[in-house]
Amino acid sequence: MIWARRSLAGWGRALRAETLAARPERAAQPARLLAGTDGPVCAAGALRSYGDAALNSGGRTIITTRLDRVLAFDPAGGVAEVEAGVTIGALISLFAPMGWMPAVAPGTGFATVGGCIANDVHGKNHHGAGSFGQHVESIELLGPDGAVRRVAAGEPLFAATVGGVGLTGMILSARLRLARCPARAMAVEERRMPDLDAFVDGFEASRHPFAVGWVDATATGREIGRGILEEADFAPPDAPVPRRGPRMRVPLDAPGFLLSGPVVRTFNRAWARRVPAGGRMRVRALESFLFPLDGIADWNRLYGRRGFHQFQCVLPHDAAEALHAMLAAIGGAGLASPLAVLKRLGPGRGGLLSFPMEGWTLAVDLPNRPEAVALIRRLNDMTLEAGGRIYLAKDSLAAPGHLAAMYPELDRFRSLADEADPAGRFVTDLARRLELRG
Numbered sequence: 001m002i003w004a005r006r007s008l009a010g011w012g013r014a015l016r017a018e019t020l021a022a023r024p025e026r027a028a029q030p031a032r033l034l035a036g037t038d039g040p041v042c043a044a045g046a047l048r049s050y051g052d053a054a055l056n057s058g059g060r061t062i063i064t065t066r067l068d069r070v071l072a073f074d075p076a077g078g079v080a081e082v083e084a085g086v087t088i089g090a091l092i093s094l095f096a097p098m099g100w101m102p103a104v105a106p107g108t109g110f111a112t113v114g115g116c117i118a119n120d121v122h123g124k125n126h127h128g129a130g131s132f133g134q135h136v137e138s139i140e141l142l143g144p145d146g147a148v149r150r151v152a153a154g155e156p157l158f159a160a161t162v163g164g165v166g167l168t169g170m171i172l173s174a175r176l177r178l179a180r181c182p183a184r185a186m187a188v189e190e191r192r193m194p195d196l197d198a199f200v201d202g203f204e205a206s207r208h209p210f211a212v213g214w215v216d217a218t219a220t221g222r223e224i225g226r227g228i229l230e231e232a233d234f235a236p237p238d239a240p241v242p243r244r245g246p247r248m249r250v251p252l253d254a255p256g257f258l259l260s261g262p263v264v265r266t267f268n269r270a271w272a273r274r275v276p277a278g279g280r281m282r283v284r285a286l287e288s289f290l291f292p293l294d295g296i297a298d299w300n301r302l303y304g305r306r307g308f309h310q311f312q313c314v315l316p317h318d319a320a321e322a323l324h325a326m327l328a329a330i331g332g333a334g335l336a337s338p339l340a341v342l343k344r345l346g347p348g349r350g351g352l353l354s355f356p357m358e359g360w361t362l363a364v365d366l367p368n369r370p371e372a373v374a375l376i377r378r379l380n381d382m383t384l385e386a387g388g389r390i391y392l393a394k395d396s397l398a399a400p401g402h403l404a405a406m407y408p409e410l411d412r413f414r415s416l417a418d419e420a421d422p423a424g425r426f427v428t429d430l431a432r433r434l435e436l437r438g
């Protein structure tokens with residue numbers, strides 16, 4: 001197994017790490033890689049986290065994408081045992097024809113099972129289905145000493161590993177409880193929301209298993225929070241599945257003016273009107289509903305060479321006013337890209353450092369410029385003041401002081417991580433920056 005010098009970046013391309021990387025192909029190899037070296041190691045999946053969650057500057061990185069086998073499947077109960085590098089998209093392609101799919105899918109099908117457990121990801125059905133880790137029965141975890149142990153849901157180490165951003169060891173495989181997949185198409189109802197109050201009411205009244213909002217983060221004044229609410233359920237099994245268009249690619253780093261304030265404002269205005277005033281119903285292929293951006297390869301190059309940051313927070317359910325203030329700050333700054341998402345989350349969370357809490361989650365992409373960095377720092381402070389938390393999978397700018405108040409189980413996490421990895425061999429740039437191990 002060869003270690004190669006690599007420059008790796010988070011999905012936002014604003015943070016990079018020079019590292020020695022290896023991509024093992026057999027489940028036994030990661031233990032040998034650990035035994036044959038010393039120094040800090042990090043496990044990485046598809047590097048779809050936006051900031052530095054999967055980066056390890058000056059250390060070693062074990063990339064799991066070739067550990068992508070399905071080890072066992074019980075078609076009656078829908079339980080699958082898979083290696084950590086299997087992607088969510090691959091699970092859908094393989095199991096949907098048999099009537100099963102992952103119970104939770106994030107907004108990209110390229111994320112791996114290991115990455116989804118380590119960030120305890122949520123999907124458009126979080127309000128009903130909870131988070132990814134809540135559908136995991138057990139994992140095989142490689143410790144810093146090279147020993148592999150099976151850790152089952154309910155054990156303290158399991159709660160530290162789900163959402164534990166790779167700091168308790170390397171997940172080699174997982175047993176997942178899949179959910180029924182009655183159709184490969186979704187019936188999606190789209191409605192215009194004139195402002196944030198309408199959005200809040202729309203989410204509150206929604207009875208659909210899937211709900212997500214596109215929000216115009218450039219809007220100001222009375223239009224703050226306007227956007228489009230998408231509510232969805234599976235289409236009838238015999239509904240024809242719309243064909244997905246050919247995959248496009250962004251061939252080069254885009255010039256700065258492409259996402260300048262006036263261009264984005266004009267685009268957003270038109271985008272908000274694509275849905276007729278009375279709303280509309282559409283049938284969409286399952287994957288294009290779940291992973292709307294996956295049809296454009298390398299879309300992160302649209303932000304140019306300097307890349308971008310994503311700010312994502314969750315605010316408690318009763319903090320809609322703080323949400324309004326955040327959207328006002330973002331709209332007033334005139335920096336937002338068209339990519340801004342609003343969702344209502346339920347209480348479900350699988351681990352001690354899991355992101356979800358009952359309330360409102362807002363995600364906004366912002367170009368990597370000094371004004372945007374200052375804005376995100378302000379938004380982080382506003383999140384803290386409102387009793388919310390920021391998402392480690394997206395963060396690249398928070399400070400250690402933010403974390404303890406946002407993640408009240410941080411101390412418990414630290415003591416379990418100390419037991420699992422006393423010398424702190426598993427580490428990332430995110431963990432160093434936010435002092436996650438204390």
Ligand SMILES: Cc1cc2nc3c(=O)[nH]c(=O)nc-3n(C[C@H](O)[C@H](O)[C@H](O)COP(=O)(O)OP(=O)(O)OC[C@H]3O[C@@H](n4cnc5c(N)ncnc54)[C@H](O)[C@@H]3O)c2cc1C
Pocket residue numbers: 011042043044045046047048049050053054064084105106107108110111112113114115116118119120121122123124165166167169170171172293393394428
């Ligand atoms: C377009 C897009 C949409 C997204 N939408 C959502 C969304 O709706 N909801 C959501 O929750 N997230 C979302 N995300 C974030 C993404 O789902 C998470 O960042 C996810 O963790 C990425 O998986 P990955 O395989 O790329 O992991 P990486 O980014 O490579 O790693 C993530 C973390 O997991 C750790 N890790 C990876 N593999 C292992 C392993 N085998 N063992 C131990 N630790 C490991 C890494 O050290 C790191 O801390 C989105 C990302 C993109 C790009």
